[in-house]
Amino acid sequence: MNESTLKTNLFTIAAALILCACATQPSSSIGSPLILAKQGSFFVGGRDVQSDSLSLLSAYSSSGTVTVDQVYVRYQVPVEAKRAPIVFIHGCCLTGKTWETTPDGRMGWDEYFLRRGYPVYVVDQAWRGRSASNIAAINQVKSGKAPIDQLPTVFAAGHEPAWAIFRFGPEYPKVFPGMKFPLEAQTEFWKQMVPDWLNSLPAPNPTVTALSTLAQQVGGAVLVSHSQSGIYPFLTAAIDTKGIAGIVSIEPGACPAATGDMTPYAKMPVLVLFGDYVDLSTRWAPRLKACREFVAAVSHAGGKAELVVLPDIGIHGNSHMLMQDTNSLEIADWLIAWMDRAISK
Amino acid sequence: MNESTLKTNLFTIAAALILCACATQPSSSIGSPLILAKQGSFFVGGRDVQSDSLSLLSAYSSSGTVTVDQVYVRYQVPVEAKRAPIVFIHGCCLTGKTWETTPDGRMGWDEYFLRRGYPVYVVDQAWRGRSASNIAAINQVKSGKAPIDQLPTVFAAGHEPAWAIFRFGPEYPKVFPGMKFPLEAQTEFWKQMVPDWLNSLPAPNPTVTALSTLAQQVGGAVLVSHSQSGIYPFLTAAIDTKGIAGIVSIEPGACPAATGDMTPYAKMPVLVLFGDYVDLSTRWAPRLKACREFVAAVSHAGGKAELVVLPDIGIHGNSHMLMQDTNSLEIADWLIAWMDRAISK
Secondary structure (H helix, E strand, O other): OOHHHHHHHHHHHHHHHHHHHHHHOHHHOOOOOEEEEEEEEEEEOOEEEEEOOOOOOOOOOOOEEEEEOOEEEEEEEEOOOOOOOEEEEOOOOOOHHHHOOOOOOOOOHHHHHHHOOOOEEEEEOOOOOOOOOOOHHHHHHHOOOOOHHHOOOOEOOOHHHHHHHOOOOOOOOOOOOOOOOOHHHHHHHHOOOOOEOHHHOOOOOHHHHHHHHHHHHHOOEEEEEEHHHHHHHHHHHHHOOOOEEEEEEEOOOOOOOOOOOOOOHHHOOEEEEEOOOHHHOOOOHHHHHHHHHHHHHHHHOOOOEEEEEHHHHOOOOOOOOOOOOOOHHHHHHHHHHHHHHHOOO | OOHHHHHHHHHHHHHHHHHHHHHHOHHHOOOOOEEEEEEEEEEEOOEEEEEOOOOOOOOOOOOEEEEEOOEEEEEEEEOOOOOOOEEEEOOOOOOHHHHOOOOOOOOOHHHHHHHOOOOEEEEEOOOOOOOOOOOHHHHHHHOOOOOHHHOOOOEOOOHHHHHHHOOOOOOOOOOOOOOOOOHHHHHHHHOOOOOEOHHHOOOOOHHHHHHHHHHHHHOOEEEEEEHHHHHHHHHHHHHOOOOEEEEEEEOOOOOOOOOOOOOOHHHOOEEEEEOOOHHHOOOOHHHHHHHHHHHHHHHHOOOOEEEEEHHHHOOOOOOOOOOOOOOHHHHHHHHHHHHHHHOOO
């Protein structure tokens, strides 16, 4: 082979290698194309309800059957899925949008985890977002068929009270020093918020039942919950541990009582994760304390449960909405490392 | 170059070409990986509303500001976007889910058009799905601050009455002969349906205002609407034709009155598309007739408007939900050919 031929060969081989790398691994880098094996959406759960109060409009019949309590699921699977599927479950007054593009337009955890090799499932809780609520009671009251107290319980969190709940600051509009939530984009964040029908749901919570179905359907899933839904993966595991590879509960509104049966939680890796400023919040400090007791109880029962408060590992400035904070991908990287250690593949 | 070197060179060049093809064009085939340049979600529109009736629960403040009337948008852009962006707008009692995976698990139009080179934007109408409704009036009535008649107007379409509206058959549970809707998967379809708050919306309809913003933001968009939203692209064009490259109105609940000002619609390609069995429906036959008159009026005003009833071009058996019928991709192909002819790229 002469020198010129050698150069040509090396050039074409290099070109092939570059293209090869481009074709098989570009998804892992944020700026590169995203390559999906498949994507789609479906529902889990749901029950049929008959009513004579579906409508008070002449154009739509008042009587009929509606399906409610189902949970909407959108999923994406990367071409080289190399890690356990993740189910992302949003919190109060929010929808699956929580995990998508951040208010200031950065990549959401839904896509970032996908690019790191996880099949990703994002749900809307029952009666929220694309998961239908049952409005028959409103029409029953409006038409005089039921008393006013039969109206559903529904609430919306206002920006001002939500400010302290999301720990942007001690009270609206004060900001905690070093705050990493992108408050300059708060108008986009407020648009994510929707009315919350949780207190109108039947018992047991159909979102939890649906999560159990979903976990078994997907198989070996990590349930990643947030805030209001923080306890849902634990309730799901209490129904059946089948299909659940691990639990990551981010800033849970509640952990299971430390005095209860720890058996289901001792069977899988558990992480409870909190952000910053928790001790400055009368709402959140007691929850952190109760979760510490829960995690200790799981460990005492032989389980592998951890509780991490981000400042304790040197990550500062995180709000309750840490998956949207400006260092959200740094936290994601830390979480991926934790899952790589804790969860068998 | 000797023969062996030549062979090596040809081999590496061929390998590079194969990888190149793999990296840039696999999305067009249904079974192959889907390659996205980018994806994400955001909101358009929205307004802040103050209320003292956001909550009747002690855990959440009754007073504060909520943002309502915004429209949720999820988008995906293929690596080789070669056609105009499409905005998909769903109909009554449904959400953006309409365009995703079909009830029987086939690829939805959202992904199919993406694979054919269109950037795709899927919205949830205002007060529907991930777009927040305003529930303050419910709490005002429940707390005695407002009379019962101030309750919002909301309805849910029951399976049985919806059956004839969606033209699965003349009446529940009769089926039109040759029906292409996947009725064996109807339980999954019923789960797509959500309560409809349209009649509680302020005027002008914030979905329409938001669509105008979105069209101008995206630029050169084809607005593809369905049923209840059938007229929205026309109302959007009446606000401003800027950003709108064309209108495809599928089975519109109404077309603009033929006696009105046709100027906005004469400026862009317009397609009104109906499925099968229309003349067998007392609900839909008059709407088809009125749309024919509208399209004639646009043409008379010098526009390029067409009305197509699928059986007239040899495609039979389509319901009102033709984007989910078993021949949905055949219709998509026909629509793509229409857009390629009608809409300048």
